[in-house]
Amino acid sequence: MPEYMSEYKVWFGKIYEKDSEFEVRKCDDLVQSFEESKSEKLGKLPFSLKEVGIRVFKSEEDYYFSLRRTAIQVAEKEVEKELKGSERYLISLLKALDEIDLGINLFSEKIRDLEEIKIDENTENFRRIVRDLKKLRRDIEDEINSQIAKLMPNMSEIVGGIIAARLIEKAGSLKKLSSLPASTIQILGAEKSLFKAMSRMKKGKKAKTPKHGIIFQHPFIRTLPKSLRGKMARFLASKLAIAARIDYYSGELKEELFESVKRKYEELRETSKTSKTSKAKSRK
Amino acid sequence: MDVEILKQITHNVFLVKYENREFLVTKSRFKPHYGERKFSDFREWIPYRSKLAAMILNGYTIDFRPEIKMLYLGAASGTTVSHLSDIVERGYIYAVEYSARPFKKFLELALERRNIIPLLKDASKPEEYAGIVEKVDFIYQDIAQKNQNEIFAKNAEFFLKNGGEGLIMVKARSIDSVAEPSGVFNRVLSELEENFSILKHGKLDPFHRDHIFVHVKF
Numbered sequence: 001m002p003e004y005m006s007e008y009k010v011w012f013g014k015i016y017e018k019d020s021e022f023e024v025r026k027c028d029d030l031v032q033s034f035e036e037s038k039s040e041k042l043g044k045l046p047f048s049l050k051e052v053g054i055r056v057f058k059s060e061e062d063y064y065f066s067l068r069r070t071a072i073q074v075a076e077k078e079v080e081k082e083l084k085g086s087e088r089y090l091i092s093l094l095k096a097l098d099e100i101d102l103g104i105n106l107f108s109e110k111i112r113d114l115e116e117i118k119i120d121e122n123t124e125n126f127r128r129i130v131r132d133l134k135k136l137r138r139d140i141e142d143e144i145n146s147q148i149a150k151l152m153p154n155m156s157e158i159v160g161g162i163i164a165a166r167l168i169e170k171a172g173s174l175k176k177l178s179s180l181p182a183s184t185i186q187i188l189g190a191e192k193s194l195f196k197a198m199s200r201m202k203k204g205k206k207a208k209t210p211k212h213g214i215i216f217q218h219p220f221i222r223t224l225p226k227s228l229r230g231k232m233a234r235f236l237a238s239k240l241a242i243a244a245r246i247d248y249y250s251g252e253l254k255e256e257l258f259e260s261v262k263r264k265y266e267e268l269r270e271t272s273k274t275s276k277t278s279k280a281k282s283r284k
Numbered sequence: 285m286d287v288e289i290l291k292q293i294t295h296n297v298f299l300v301k302y303e304n305r306e307f308l309v310t311k312s313r314f315k316p317h318y319g320e321r322k323f324s325d326f327r328e329w330i331p332y333r334s335k336l337a338a339m340i341l342n343g344y345t346i347d348f349r350p351e352i353k354m355l356y357l358g359a360a361s362g363t364t365v366s367h368l369s370d371i372v373e374r375g376y377i378y379a380v381e382y383s384a385r386p387f388k389k390f391l392e393l394a395l396e397r398r399n400i401i402p403l404l405k406d407a408s409k410p411e412e413y414a415g416i417v418e419k420v421d422f423i424y425q426d427i428a429q430k431n432q433n434e435i436f437a438k439n440a441e442f443f444l445k446n447g448g449e450g451l452i453m454v455k456a457r458s459i460d461s462v463a464e465p466s467g468v469f470n471r472v473l474s475e476l477e478e479n480f481s482i483l484k485h486g487k488l489d490p491f492h493r494d495h496i497f498v499h500v501k502f
């Protein structure tokens with residue numbers, strides 16, 4: 001067996017380099033070599049892919065014919081796999097995020113308790129774990145945001161990755177979400193806060209029963225005065241219902257959707273400002 | 285009713301008159317792909333759907349030769365690629381898209397066109413398709429990402445021939461959602477100037493608001 005300097009996995013097989021000569025070994029199963037070429041961390045190739053390829057495919061025409069046919073076969077396989085797996089992955093990430101939050105809260109509480117008595121190696125280690133968890137939390141959040149941009153470009157453009165992901169989680173799937181009316185989307189996730197409110201009441205504390213779903217976390221709603229939030233939420237939910245359908249059926253971004261939401265928000269914010277100033281004036 | 289050719293713009297790209305209206309079209313023997321009209325040998329090229337059509341209608345044209353090799357980043361369901369495929373008749377388009385849903389529709393297009401090589405890949409990781417894509421004459425990028433300049437530079441480094449050219453569609457909001465678009469565009473242009481020479485840039489209004497195109501040379 002001769003000794004090679006380096007080996008490159010490309011879509012049609014392997015290329016071995018020795019003394020700046022390139023030797024090609026074509027793979028019999030092009031789908032397999034095509035898929036494997038991706039997993040390999042290739043740098044810039046020191047040879048022309050097509051020139052080396054033509055040596056084994058005989059003609060340029062054959063090279064492109066095989067390349068295109070293989071690319072399509074692989075793509076068809078991957079699309080199906082992606083469409084099946086990506087929502088499940090997203091929902092598991094979201095669950096992980098919630099569990100990490102629980103962990104962070106729990107540990108932070110423990111640290112406070114301990115540190116009131118004594119600061120030592122143990123509390124130090126506890127603090128390190130919390131720092132690591134916070135880092136993990138950021139990484140997972142980034143991954144959710146980048147996954148969701150692929151899966152639901154319109155929903156995530158309108159409400160951001162995390163809220164969009166929570167809506168999917170609540171609905172069960174993008175397919176289900178895309179079949180929900182706007183009025184349901186508006187209160188999706190409200191059950192949980194209802195539950196919280198009830199348990200507060202049981203403890204004898206005051207609590208308002210919430211009528212607000214997940215979308216109320218959005219700054220476009222939170223930053224408006226209370227009297228206008230309902231209006232904004234209804235508008236947002238109606239656009240989200242459309243966005244979910246487009247995301248499910250075509251997956252293409254429609255710029256107008258976000259723009260109309262933003263316009264509505266600015267309009268409402270303006271009315272709230274002018275009504276404030278007119279109130280102030282009338283008080284004089 | 286006949287189609288009247290008003291002007292040839294570049295290879296297989298025309299301005300025509302049909303039913304008393306003017307249309308930008310590409311000469312095509314294929315059926316419509318995204319709801320555009322087809323009259324005789326021409327497919328309507330809708331500027332509201334394709335930023336490249338908007339650029340051409342705003343008066344700037346790039347003369348794509350019919351035999352070039354191109355890398356297209358952000359193919360989506362193939363609206364613009366379908367017209368480029370009409371233009372680059374004898375060349376090849378390596379088309380990268382990372383989102384599966386629009387890609388499914390794009391595959392229908394790839395199946396009927398002999399010059400499209402579809403790749404379900406992340407454009408920010410060119411090393412994952414370096415064993416597939418050859419050196420190209422042109423890179424087209426429309427991915428609406430915050431780090432799009434970095435992605436473009438990386439792909440140019442891997443795949444663009446010396447003296448090759450590129451076209452980047454920039455959406456202000458995807459880079460900075462609150463800043464004034466003109467400021468964002470200036471920043472993007474000066475960043476691109478570090479690695480490329482800028483041949484031309486311009487707005488895509490009224491078809492795509494707060495977007496610009498940037499035509500560069502490597």
Ligand SMILES: C[S@@+](CC[C@H](N)C(=O)[O-])C[C@H]1O[C@@H](n2cnc3c(N)ncnc32)[C@H](O)[C@@H]1O
Nearest residue numbers: 358359360363364381382383406407408426427
């Ligand atoms: C504005 S659309 C492109 C429209 C298309 N160029 C046309 O005119 O027909 C942007 C596309 O880029 C894709 N995209 C964004 N980031 C990407 C990445 N890192 N890799 C591959 N595709 C990406 C999105 O999924 C989306 O489909």
